Amino acid sequence: MSNNSHHIKTNLEKSVTERFTQNFEEQISEAAGIIVEIDTVDSHKAFLKVQGQIHDKYKIGRFVSVLVRIAAILFIPMLIASGLMIYKITNRLEKQQFVLQEITSPPGIRSRILLADGTKVWLNAESTIKFKIPFDPKMRDVTLSGEAFFDVQKNPDAPFVVRSGNVDVTVLGTRFNFKAFDDENNIEVVLAEGKVNFNTNRGNNGEEIIMEPGERAVYNKTSNSTLVTTENIGKYIAWHTGKLVFDETPMTDVATQLERWFGIEVVIEDPKILNYKMTTTFENESLHQVLDLLQLSSPIEIEYVLAKIDKNNRTQSKSRIIFRNKKIKP
Numbered sequence: 001m002s003n004n005s006h007h008i009k010t011n012l013e014k015s016v017t018e019r020f021t022q023n024f025e026e027q028i029s030e031a032a033g034i035i036v037e038i039d040t041v042d043s044h045k046a047f048l049k050v051q052g053q054i055h056d057k058y059k060i061g062r063f064v065s066v067l068v069r070i071a072a073i074l075f076i077p078m079l080i081a082s083g084l085m086i087y088k089i090t091n092r093l094e095k096q097q098f099v100l101q102e103i104t105s106p107p108g109i110r111s112r113i114l115l116a117d118g119t120k121v122w123l124n125a126e127s128t129i130k131f132k133i134p135f136d137p138k139m140r141d142v143t144l145s146g147e148a149f150f151d152v153q154k155n156p157d158a159p160f161v162v163r164s165g166n167v168d169v170t171v172l173g174t175r176f177n178f179k180a181f182d183d184e185n186n187i188e189v190v191l192a193e194g195k196v197n198f199n200t201n202r203g204n205n206g207e208e209i210i211m212e213p214g215e216r217a218v219y220n221k222t223s224n225s226t227l228v229t230t231e232n233i234g235k236y237i238a239w240h241t242g243k244l245v246f247d248e249t250p251m252t253d254v255a256t257q258l259e260r261w262f263g264i265e266v267v268i269e270d271p272k273i274l275n276y277k278m279t280t281t282f283e284n285e286s287l288h289q290v291l292d293l294l295q296l297s298s299p300i301e302i303e304y305v306l307a308k309i310d311k312n313n314r315t316q317s318k319s320r321i322i323f324r325n326k327k328i329k330p
Helices: 003-040 043-095 234-241 251-262 271-275 287-297
Strands: 099-105 111-114 120-123 127-133 140-151 160-164 167-171 175-180 186-193 196-200 207-211 215-220 225-230 243-250 265-268 277-283 300-305 320-325
Touching: 099 111, 120 127, 140 234, 160 175, 167 175, 167 186, 175 234, 186 196, 186 234, 196 225, 207 215, 207 225, 234 243, 243 251, 251 265, 251 271, 251 277, 251 287, 251 320, 265 271, 271 320, 277 287, 287 300
Parallel strands: 140 160, 265 320
Antiparallel strands: 099 127, 111 120, 120 140, 127 140, 140 175, 160 167, 167 196, 175 186, 186 215, 196 207, 215 225, 243 277, 300 320
């Protein structure tokens, strides 16, 4: 080994020895300082301090625990009340998830309606129908004031019910006419196809009739009685096809039908005219054509008075038709 190598080794060993000695001395000095601090600590006082801190934490823990219990006691009724409130609101919303639809045909107008279930309804003049949108899944329920012809879409799971006054008509799928004007004493149902359950709601005295095609049931509001007859029903249901049919019809009924059909006012001036009966059919004729035909086919003279407009009230009166007996020329 050369002298240079020996010199480098000697210096390296010296440096390592000095660092080791220095670190060892520092560690001894630090340990002595810790021992001095331990000798100066009041162990009794320190124990009391630690015990106090533990006691304080125990107090806080118990306080928090009590608060949690109180909160739980208060929260449970609040949770129940909130749940009941949410249930009531949800239940109410579920019950109110429909729209009540009302459709009216004014005088002189006839309407055709297609319901959501596919049922077709022809609504006569001066008639109103009410129903929910959508229908109840278990019951298709409509209310009628006036006259309507129904072509009901069949659904065995949801009967179709038409209500008016004391009369309910329940069907599954059929074609029938229902007439129930508020100002008339009779409620009339005429069955074209299928079967219907004609029911009068009068408590224990209620009557239930299963109608067959070709039958006409008439319920009298005054006597609370129902009469069922079998006859040619064409004249009762022809209106929904645009035909106005009179078959030995008293003039009072002729006047009423003309008023609704054309939206006019009919005045029978001569009482003798009330004894007349009319038999004729009108199909898509205008009012003037009907009046001309009536004069030609009967001993009736007709005066037509135009409607008037009141400029002050901004209202319009109906046109008037006056029936008189024809004057016999000498």
